[in-house]
Amino acid sequence: MQVGADRLAAKLNSFVQLTEQELDCLTRLQSRPSSVKVGHALVQEGQTGHKAFILQAGWACSFKIMRDGSRQIIGFPIPGDCIGLRSVLLRTSDHSFAALTEATVSGVDASRMMAIFTEFPRLAAAILWAASREEAMVVEHLVNIGRRNALERTANFFLELGERLRLVGMASDTAYACPLNQYVLADALGLSAIHVNRVLRQLRERGLMTLKGGQVVIHDVAALERLGGFEQQDHMDRV
Amino acid sequence: MQVGADRLAAKLNSFVQLTEQELDCLTRLQSRPSSVKVGHALVQEGQTGHKAFILQAGWACSFKIMRDGSRQIIGFPIPGDCIGLRSVLLRTSDHSFAALTEATVSGVDASRMMAIFTEFPRLAAAILWAASREEAMVVEHLVNIGRRNALERTANFFLELGERLRLVGMASDTAYACPLNQYVLADALGLSAIHVNRVLRQLRERGLMTLKGGQVVIHDVAALERLGGFEQQDHMDRV
DNA sequence: CGACGCTTTGACACAACTCAACAACCGTGG
DNA sequence: CCACGGTTGTTGAGTTGTGTCAAAGCGTCG
Structure with a gap:
């Protein structure tokens, strides 16, 4: 192999x-x-x-x-x-x-x-x-759940996920396939499924990102990163 | 050595x-x-x-x-x-x-x-x-913050901490020294310091446990474990 | 004594949860 | 082809938990 x-x-x-x-x-x-x-x-x-x-x-x-x-x-x-x-x-x-x-x-x-x-x-x-x-x-993940509200938390989550997927070639800069439904997201984010729905709507209405049909599309990377308190990871950690 | x-x-x-x-x-x-x-x-x-x-x-x-x-x-x-x-x-x-x-x-x-x-x-x-x-x-810790309310979360935290301290001989079955103040607890539990205070009061008034003067005393282990959803850890993990 | 760190309490605001209902979607089988 | 049930998504109304602000109590230490 x-x-x-x-x-x-x-x-x-x-x-x-x-x-x-x-x-x-x-x-x-x-x-x-x-x-x-x-x-x-x-x-x-x-x-x-x-x-x-x-x-x-x-x-x-x-x-x-x-x-x-x-x-x-x-x-x-x-x-x-x-x-x-x-x-x-x-x-x-x-x-x-x-x-x-x-x-x-x-x-x-x-x-x-x-x-x-x-x-x-x-x-x-x-x-x-x-x-x-x-x-x-x-x-x-712990920090995200412990110290961010639902909106920030969700924004951060999708950015973090996108970052990881990009490293293995499963995401572009602004979009990726994501088969997670709102129940799964709720259990990951420590929220109720219904509240996840409301948060996603707000993210959509603010023109930040969309999750639809198993596809995440980020419309405004900069604004989403600001909201989610996201900081670009440093991947130069080779010994 | x-x-x-x-x-x-x-x-x-x-x-x-x-x-x-x-x-x-x-x-x-x-x-x-x-x-x-x-x-x-x-x-x-x-x-x-x-x-x-x-x-x-x-x-x-x-x-x-x-x-x-x-x-x-x-x-x-x-x-x-x-x-x-x-x-x-x-x-x-x-x-x-x-x-x-x-x-x-x-x-x-x-x-x-x-x-x-x-x-x-x-x-x-x-x-x-x-x-x-x-x-x-x-x-x-993540599970505790993500899926338990303030009261359960706090109960679980002190049980978990006691368990760890007991393993290194720093706790008895029902009491241990704990120099953490309410601000520190708040930052650990993902709560506000003021709410930690309310929660501690409730735990005290319910006769479950007391944190006073840097000393944790557990009054009703069984009830506290029930509240905190605590399960005795298995420490037989020697290979 | 005053200053400081920590705790305690109350009143109020707001975020998030619950319940209930409905809408959209999708594959299945008639 | 359409009717169907199941799954997932959407929305509203009301409730509860937790945060915020403000203030006071207490103990310790200089």
Whole structure:
């Protein structure tokens, strides 16, 4: 498998230039890609099987269900991202994953994963780096929910998402496909679905952005960034 | 330095039994502990120096300042926790750290940290494990803010904090020292300081818990756990 | 004593939630 | 082809939770 065919290899390769051997190891680490149906769970909270996946295509989300039935979505892995990496290290997974669209994933064997640490330390560092980026995203999400009102929060969310998608070539500067409905958005943003609707309307009426038919179009990037308190990320974090 | 003297070693040792050599490596990794004054920043957001610290004693918090001056507190590292581990991997730190009480920390040299990956892979795995636990805490925090109201959120927060403190012997089953004032709590919980006050009063009047003079006393553990939607963590996550 | 940091309280405003109903869309099957 | 049900989006009215502003109480420290 060459770089490019495997999303994980492509991502890690942007951190440290990987050798032939390391690329080969990554290939062997992953099982043959398999397809997942919409709504199907990948990892269940509390599950103790040490399974992790790499999302190769499609959309998914990680979330936690509360006792009252409501849920909080933690994040939306996009192609190249790890799913359930933590459940390999911590014995039980602390949250669940589900596919939001038809998706393809490749499984990662936990024991082989641990073996990497002894055989390919540079690869291990790269994985820690990827995990760090993921954690940084959760932190951003936390700040967004904790300290911004519904309008700012939503604006920030779509900018952040667009930024990530652009890095993997799934978005242009002002538009991208986004299959998230208002219920999903509500659970991600810590709002009610109805309020999400009102917020989207306001964003539309203000001429900032539109979400329609699974397509996000940003009409006024500058104004949206101002509203969402968005700051261009620095991606020069190669060691 | 024996296990016990060094908080980090003590923590990692609970994940994998560390060898003499590994313990020795951890000791050499850390600089001589130094003391930090209240309110003093350890890591500034955007700072590019690859510095990390291990908190050995005292209280600190990690936070992000918004453009409008408000702040969101991400978490409260307690002794044994890493501070700014991510700023070693991602080149710039994405948030800041400050001491909340007189604290002592030992610095960690970034280049030596990277060297661990090649020399002591088991140690690297242990560090990744510690980072995973930290991320799990952020996720809990996110869920708490996103999907619980002020009362439940506060209840959950103090239970969670107590749980962590108990693991390092800084809390009994029903009480612990907690130097966080209402402004700090507000910034952590995504509330206003005034509302935190109201919530604390309600918790007190309902006979659930009291925060007074830097001391948390839980009067009715069961009821508080029910209110906060708190579930006992599983700590059997040793590999 | 006054100054300061932190807590407490009340009155009011506003953001976000809930409930209820309806409209648009889309695939399915008659 | 149209009727249908299910899903998703839209809107309004009323309620509740939380923020804001203003002021006072309290303890500590200089």
